[in-house]
Amino acid sequence: xxxTRLEAFSDAVIAIVITxxxxxxxxxxxxxxxxxxxxxPVALAYVLSFIYIGIYWNNHHHMxxxxxxxxxxVLWANLHLMFWLSLIxxxxxxxxxxxxxxxxAACYGAVLFxxxxxxxxxxxxxxxxxGEHSVLADAIGRDTKGKISFGLYLAAIGLAWVAPWLSxxxxxxxxxxxxxxxRRIERQLSTGE
Amino acid sequence: xxxTRLEAFSDAVIAIVITxxxxxxxxxxxxxxxxxxxxxPVALAYVLSFIYIGIYWNNHHHMxxxxxxxxxxVLWANLHLMFWLSLIxxxxxxxxxxxxxxxxAACYGAVLFxxxxxxxxxxxxxxxxxGEHSVLADAIGRDTKGKISFGLYLAAIGLAWVAPWLSxxxxxxxxxxxxxxxRRIERQLSTGE
Amino acid sequence: xxxTRLEAFSDAVIAIVITxxxxxxxxxxxxxxxxxxxxxPVALAYVLSFIYIGIYWNNHHHMxxxxxxxxxxVLWANLHLMFWLSLIxxxxxxxxxxxxxxxxAACYGAVLFxxxxxxxxxxxxxxxxxGEHSVLADAIGRDTKGKISFGLYLAAIGLAWVAPWLSxxxxxxxxxxxxxxxRRIERQLSTGE
Amino acid sequence: xxxTRLEAFSDAVIAIVITxxxxxxxxxxxxxxxxxxxxxPVALAYVLSFIYIGIYWNNHHHMxxxxxxxxxxVLWANLHLMFWLSLIxxxxxxxxxxxxxxxxAACYGAVLFxxxxxxxxxxxxxxxxxGEHSVLADAIGRDTKGKISFGLYLAAIGLAWVAPWLSxxxxxxxxxxxxxxxRRIERQLSTGE
Numbered sequence: 001x002x003x004t005r006l007e008a009f010s011d012a013v014i015a016i017v018i019t020x021x022x023x024x025x026x027x028x029x030x031x032x033x034x035x036x037x038x039x040x041p042v043a044l045a046y047v048l049s050f051i052y053i054g055i056y057w058n059n060h061h062h063m064x065x066x067x068x069x070x071x072x073x074v075l076w077a078n079l080h081l082m083f084w085l086s087l088i089x090x091x092x093x094x095x096x097x098x099x100x101x102x103x104x105a106a107c108y109g110a111v112l113f114x115x116x117x118x119x120x121x122x123x124x125x126x127x128x129x130x131g132e133h134s135v136l137a138d139a140i141g142r143d144t145k146g147k148i149s150f151g152l153y154l155a156a157i158g159l160a161w162v163a164p165w166l167s168x169x170x171x172x173x174x175x176x177x178x179x180x181x182x183r184r185i186e187r188q189l190s191t192g193e
Numbered sequence: 194x195x196x197t198r199l200e201a202f203s204d205a206v207i208a209i210v211i212t213x214x215x216x217x218x219x220x221x222x223x224x225x226x227x228x229x230x231x232x233x234p235v236a237l238a239y240v241l242s243f244i245y246i247g248i249y250w251n252n253h254h255h256m257x258x259x260x261x262x263x264x265x266x267v268l269w270a271n272l273h274l275m276f277w278l279s280l281i282x283x284x285x286x287x288x289x290x291x292x293x294x295x296x297x298a299a300c301y302g303a304v305l306f307x308x309x310x311x312x313x314x315x316x317x318x319x320x321x322x323x324g325e326h327s328v329l330a331d332a333i334g335r336d337t338k339g340k341i342s343f344g345l346y347l348a349a350i351g352l353a354w355v356a357p358w359l360s361x362x363x364x365x366x367x368x369x370x371x372x373x374x375x376r377r378i379e380r381q382l383s384t385g386e
Numbered sequence: 387x388x389x390t391r392l393e394a395f396s397d398a399v400i401a402i403v404i405t406x407x408x409x410x411x412x413x414x415x416x417x418x419x420x421x422x423x424x425x426x427p428v429a430l431a432y433v434l435s436f437i438y439i440g441i442y443w444n445n446h447h448h449m450x451x452x453x454x455x456x457x458x459x460v461l462w463a464n465l466h467l468m469f470w471l472s473l474i475x476x477x478x479x480x481x482x483x484x485x486x487x488x489x490x491a492a493c494y495g496a497v498l499f500x501x502x503x504x505x506x507x508x509x510x511x512x513x514x515x516x517g518e519h520s521v522l523a524d525a526i527g528r529d530t531k532g533k534i535s536f537g538l539y540l541a542a543i544g545l546a547w548v549a550p551w552l553s554x555x556x557x558x559x560x561x562x563x564x565x566x567x568x569r570r571i572e573r574q575l576s577t578g579e
Numbered sequence: 580x581x582x583t584r585l586e587a588f589s590d591a592v593i594a595i596v597i598t599x600x601x602x603x604x605x606x607x608x609x610x611x612x613x614x615x616x617x618x619x620p621v622a623l624a625y626v627l628s629f630i631y632i633g634i635y636w637n638n639h640h641h642m643x644x645x646x647x648x649x650x651x652x653v654l655w656a657n658l659h660l661m662f663w664l665s666l667i668x669x670x671x672x673x674x675x676x677x678x679x680x681x682x683x684a685a686c687y688g689a690v691l692f693x694x695x696x697x698x699x700x701x702x703x704x705x706x707x708x709x710g711e712h713s714v715l716a717d718a719i720g721r722d723t724k725g726k727i728s729f730g731l732y733l734a735a736i737g738l739a740w741v742a743p744w745l746s747x748x749x750x751x752x753x754x755x756x757x758x759x760x761x762r763r764i765e766r767q768l769s770t771g772e
Contacts, residue, residue: 002254002258005200005204005254007391007394008200008201008204008394009204009207009208009250011391011394011395011398012204012205012208012209012398012591013208013211013212014395015395015398015399015402016208016209016212016398016402017212017215018399018468018472019399019402019403019406019472020212020215022403022406022472022473022475022476025473025476026476027476027479027480027483028480031480031483031484031487031488031489031490032487032488032489033488033489033492035489036489036493047469050465050469054462054465057395057461057465058458058461058462058465061388061391061461062458065388072251072255075250075251075254076247076251076372079243079247079250079251082211083240083243086211086212086215087215087218089215090215090218090219090220093220094220094221094224097220097224098224101224101225102224102225102226103224103225103226103228103229104224107229179462195640195644198586198590198640201586201587201590202590202593202594202636205398205590205591205594205595206594206597206598209594209595209598210598210601213598213601265637265641268636268637268640269633269637269758272629272633272636272637275597276626276629279597279598279601280601280604282601283601283604283605283606286606287606287607287610290606290610291610294610294611295610295611295612296610296611296612296614296615297610300615393584393587394587397584397587397588397591398591400588401588401591401592401595402591402595404592404661404665405592405595405596405599405665408596408599408665408666408668408669411666411669412669413669413672413673413676414673417673417676417677417680417681417682417683418680418681418682419681419682419685421682422682422686433662436658436662440655440658443588443654443658444651444654444655444658447581447584447654448651451581565655
């Protein structure tokens, strides 16, 4: 079945993206604990992005479990999501290096926003492909969490001009919101089995 | 079955190639939006190559689905394709750094041309291995798109001496031509099921 | 089944972590055998970490074989383990560059300690998920080796302030302790088949 | 079955190793064709190593197909092989940078030699695990090609002190010898089916 290969490819890309970020964590200059201090903001940005990519992997995992058919359009919608996810390491590194600047904080949010858009497109594509009996459509429901996230991302991007730390706080908030995996789909799947 | 492992290996290589390119996207120097301007041509080259590798992954995916047997010769023809694909990140970075120069634009096209040759060899190898009942042979048909691409690549390489942006325009054109996944194989497979 | 995809993702992350460390092994400066001398401590640190990650892969492999159900909580416990494993290359490089300093030796141990904690959490999560008929719980038994390791890691971190080479000796010792794969689970599984 | 996961892990490591080498191929300094000239020896070394790793992947693929059981010892013998393969990119880059020096040419051969030793150990381990009905043992036969390779590697390492290009010639020769995939195992497997 073709779904297996789509999952394998996505797993590989997400695994690479999540570990590529480690390469941005430079070996500290010097051999004392004091040498760890400048690494701090980068490390925090790395943890946040690790959680984001983890959330995407978890939800992607559940979404594809619910998907019934994989077409060329689904493959491209998936690649589009991978594209935005693969930009997270570079925006993470930029925000980690200049944690108090407007541009990095706004760009970090813009990439997260586009990743969320790409996720939504993939979701819609799978539902449209599966048709009216879509397990995914039932599982998603009204997607309140998704809608709130979009609003928070936009607010965070705007707040980058006011105070970058406010944007960063919102990024942490959205991550917290999603840290709970999508139990709705999980429940739907296990009752359907 | 051995086909699974060939697919898994190819998926891993393609996933790495597509994300290695991200590493070429350097963190901008400076913390303002102005710092993003010099990154622009590299980012555009990255998007184009991402689409190319996406196309290869999609078509490779469909081609292997149609393949019936995997021999040592098929494995090597596949590795040969992986070799040329793995050169795309470095030519992408070169063209992104010097978007108006002849050599990078010509080399970018030369690697794409060789990848197309390697794809054709793999296709022929699979058809020869599967013999007269090859699902792939029926699915490919006259391969007009393939023939046009070869012509456009050669034209683009030549035009690099005239005006690199003309070559780049042709690279975008060929990508556009292939962005539509190979519905011929998909149709063939679903009717054959 | 969802377990397959969890394994595939973990394999990919562990494979990337183990090979990312190679990138830290710089090409020697100069073209003589003497140029290899400064590379030596980094190479030794690399070998040690390679063995550690190999141990984690092996035990992770056996643990997941014994796992019966995969829930969202298991996915996150697994990602948490991946997080700490992905920090090993950077602490390895730091300790390799400054083998006689306190901070790198202590940090190397701290990351190993946290990875061990994450492993334990994953184990507990799987057992709690599988419930009273857990194959894993029977296989683990009293986990003496695990308890000894925690003690040795803490001792090693403390000793980094006394003599870093003592810490490093303890890291080698713990690795030796685990090099024997978890035959308990293997036995349990093969008798259960 | 556990063999699947061993294959998946090996595929991932080999795929990463083969593409990590690309990272050593630096973007040329300058935007003319002349800028490609200093890249030449590195590119040739890269092609040779690509073929070597391709050979290992192919033969590893066939060997594991013939393997019947996977134990902890097999896992470690496999990791040991992965260790030596993961050193190929760094020795390749060194030999590519200093193609006329003794030390890089000798080290390149030493890593190939150790990889061959690790391969042999893995083979023996699998045969010992499978016992007297081992499909692999029948397929390997007297392993003349393997024995010749060991001799040629040793000769090449020695010749690095006489003339590095002679060593490099021998490395090309051994690669040529193995480029033909292991048809013996393939034949054995297809008759056994």
